[in-house]
Amino acid sequence: MNALLLAVDVPPISNVTIWGAGPLGFNKTAAIYVFAALATMLVFVLGTRRKDALVPAGLLQNTAESGVGFVRNQIIMQTMGTDGLQYLPYLTALFFFIFFSSITEIIPFVQFPANARFGMPLVLALVTWVIYNVVGVAKQGPLHYLKNSLIPPGVPKPILILVIPIEFVSTFIVRPFSLMVRLFANMLAGHLILVTFAALSAGLWAAKVTVVIMPFSFGLLVAMTGFEILVAFLQAFIFTILTAVYIDSSMHPSH
């Protein structure tokens, strides 16, 4: 009876996120990362060919220009001000790379966000961690940087015993960790939701009686696919703007 009604075959998580390795360890995830880099470069190469076009015309030119403009106006100007314009290339590369390697989640026949694997979020978060620490040490000197990041202004002395460990953990450990986990877990969760609803739709379609409620599951699948576009963009944006915020806190400490 059970089998007649519903035979949902939800694959184990390791089967929808872990891919075997081809030659040189090249697998689907690696292919998506290479695609993300190539797609970004393609956007910039093709989008910046017509140098003196008065009106930005064409999808690629719009993407290249509004992408850089977005990173500059919405991310750097909102957090760091004009001092931060030197980080424009890093933040632009970060934004496009994360966005393109996440948006593959909804591209048909690929349907896997490469950031649902732990590797690259870890690397990117570490790069950001290194950058904001190096910037802090270079701008303020090692001792001032430690003092400014560990001791918040206006805290009474006795509480410092409590505050300093908390600040240390939050600045040097939780920041990169949450940056990494936020991207990774959002993408993994979105991917699992899509996989679940896809498997559920397939199961409902296969069983004869339950096919009438299949449209609900399928409709939710479509809606979640749309939502994942927003999530891919939002996670790229949040990763980038948090990087900018962290670099800003190293550049302009609050006294």
Place this chain on the structure above:
Amino acid sequence: MRKRIHALVAVLGITFVLGLLAAPANAAETIEPAKPLSTEAAKQCFEKLAKGGDVTADDCQKAPSPLLPAKNEILWGTASFLVLLIAVWKFGVPAVKNMEKAREDRIRNDLESAEKAKAEAEAEKAQYLAQIAGAKDEAGRLIEEARQAAETVRADLVARAEQEANDIRARAQADIANQTNQAMAQLRTDVASLSIDLAGRIVERNLDSDTNRQLVDSFIDQVARSN
């Protein structure tokens, strides 16, 4: 349009090549849920289990954790990101900046040249207006001159015509007076001779002619004076 098609073809081609490269791995994973027995590690685990090692059956059934980072993926991803970072740093952002700067320059140039053209047009318009005003003045002056000339000509003509008319009238009056005088003289002569003739004829019959002529002359003078 052609460029867009080329770009699309390039993206599709790259995607296809990437798919081909990743295909073996992909295919191997999608056949069946990975049964623990099908992986190499699980086989070794089961051999250990069969020999009575310190593992349990659950350990052998465990699927690989989705949390563990894979070295190959980190390497490929880091390499891609580094290449992308360098490309964006060296070429991408400068290219966009150049493009924006070129556009800014072009817009500024266009605006400036438009401003200049407008100023030129204004100047030319003022010039034209001045010229038109000058032409109007000139025309007015010419008309006035012409009117004055016509007036002069008219006055001249009228004066000459009046003069002529006066001349003609004077001449006619002179002629008339002349004629009258002549006629008077003639008439007087004729009347005198006729009267003399008549009186002679009368007097021949009765008196001498001299006394009678004197009488007639005095009579005629009397007549002329009273006339």
Place this chain on the structure above:
Amino acid sequence: MALLHLLLAQAAADPTKGLTAIGRGIVYGGAAIGPGIGIGLVVGNAITAMARQPESAGTVRTTMFLGIAFTEALALFGFVLAFIISG
């Protein structure tokens, strides 16, 4: 091989095995409560702010997403922790 299958069958019938799944569910469910309330507060107050001052909606929206990201991180820690738990 027969021994292996026997062992597998025994393992599958192990009644403690499902406890892992229950534990995972509790962990993630518990971790989602606080951030759920927190995100609600963040978004609700952001909407109030936007309704009061529509001209600053852009800044408020950016800050709102940042706040959501910070709050959401806790739920995601729970999500990851649920995977780390193994029975």
